Structure formats: C-alpha cells, structure tokens
Amino acid sequence: MTTNRSSDQGPTRRKVGIAEYVVVTGGTKLVTSGVGSCLGIVLHDGYNNVSGLIHVMLPTAEExxxxxQAKFVDSGVPMLIEAMEEAGASRRRLRAWVVGGSEMLSFSSDGDSIGKRNIAAAKHVLSELRIDVAGTDVGGNHGRSMTFDPVTETVTIQTADDTTQTI
Incomplete structure (x- = not known):
C-alpha cells in the first residue's frame, strides 16, 4: 500500500501500482496500468483540488x-477517502470515475466473474457513501491503462488493442 501526497509544481504524473493508492493536490496526473478484472477508481474534489486513485483487485476483504486494505473495493475506497480528507478534500464534493472490471479469463462456472463482482462492489460502496459517478468504462474482455487529469477532470483510457477514449 502506498499513500503518496504531492503538490503540483508543474505538469507531473504519479504512477499507482496494483493494490496501492495515491493522493495528490494540484494538477498532478494519476496513472495506472494493468487494469483487467481489477478496478481503477478515481476520486476528485475539484473545489479543493485534491485527487486520489486506487487500483483494487478484489471486491471484499471479508474472507x-x-x-x-487497498487490495479490496470495500475497504480501499473508504481508506482513500480518509487520506483525501487529510489532504483537504471534502467528502461531499467528491466525484468518481471507475475503470476496469473486465472478464479476462473465461471459466465455465455459475458465479459472476471477479470483474463483475468488482464492478458491483464499487457501485455499492460509492452509492452507500453518496459519491456521484462522473464516468465509467467497465466490463468487456480487455485490459486497460488509465490517466486522470485533474485540470480537465477527465480520465483517458487506453485499451490493450490500442484504442483510446476519454470519459
């Protein structure tokens, strides 16, 4: 788990690894790659200029x-919010972007895939915390890399098949 805070002294980027999160202020861009069945969840308070990105792997920590805690949607998102509040964010001003939740491997089972369970957990947690979701790019069967730009309040997603989109 990584908690990094930085002030923007110019156009910089902070990389977020799997099962890690980073909180930044200013115009620092947040980047993560290898988002398959995992999720990249961005939270941003545009008024106080605080952004956070967590790269979660699994829906719940219960078992x-x-x-x-950064590995799980249910424990990682509240932990990210707490770190953002310590950096000056207001919980009531947070907006979210959710990327990932692909079905990377095909198994014949009756249960939902990890990707689908991650998506459902993120929807549930963000709804419970009353955080508006500004954009999503979820599901499918491809990996993604993502970059959040707090200046434009957009997420740029590049897929493994070399397509790019912005949400």
Whole structure:
C-alpha cells in the first residue's frame, strides 16, 4: 500500500501500482496500468483540488487474511477517502470515475466473474457513501491503462488493442 501526497509544481504524473493508492493536490496526473478484472477508481474534489486513485483487485476483504486494505473495493475506497480528507478534500464534493472490471479469463462456472463482482462492489460502496459517478468504462474482455487529469477532470483510457477514449 502506498499513500503518496504531492503538490503540483508543474505538469507531473504519479504512477499507482496494483493494490496501492495515491493522493495528490494540484494538477498532478494519476496513472495506472494493468487494469483487467481489477478496478481503477478515481476520486476528485475539484473545489479543493485534491485527487486520489486506487487500483483494487478484489471486491471484499471479508474472507481474506490479507492485511492490505487497498487490495479490496470495500475497504480501499473508504481508506482513500480518509487520506483525501487529510489532504483537504471534502467528502461531499467528491466525484468518481471507475475503470476496469473486465472478464479476462473465461471459466465455465455459475458465479459472476471477479470483474463483475468488482464492478458491483464499487457501485455499492460509492452509492452507500453518496459519491456521484462522473464516468465509467467497465466490463468487456480487455485490459486497460488509465490517466486522470485533474485540470480537465477527465480520465483517458487506453485499451490493450490500442484504442483510446476519454470519459
């Protein structure tokens, strides 16, 4: 788990690894790659200019012995919000962008895929916390990389097949 805070002294980028999160202020862009069945969840308070990105792997921590809360949607998102509030964000002003949740491997089982379960967990957590979702690019069967630009309040997504879109 990584908690990084930085002030923007110019156009910089901060990379977020799997099961990590980063909180920044100013115009610093947040970047993560390797988003398959995982989710990249961006939270942003445009008024206070605080942004955060978490790269979660699994929907819930309930049955896991893993102590890295950033690995899970249900524990990681509240942890990210807390770190953002410490950096000056207001919870009531947060907006969210959710990317990922692909079905990367095809199994014949009756249960939902990890990707679908991650998407459902993110929808549930963000709804419970009353955070508006500004944009999503979820599902499918392809990996993604994503960059959040707090200046334009947009997420640019590049897929493994070399298509790019902005939400």
């Amino acid at each position: 896991s012995r893993d102590t890295n």
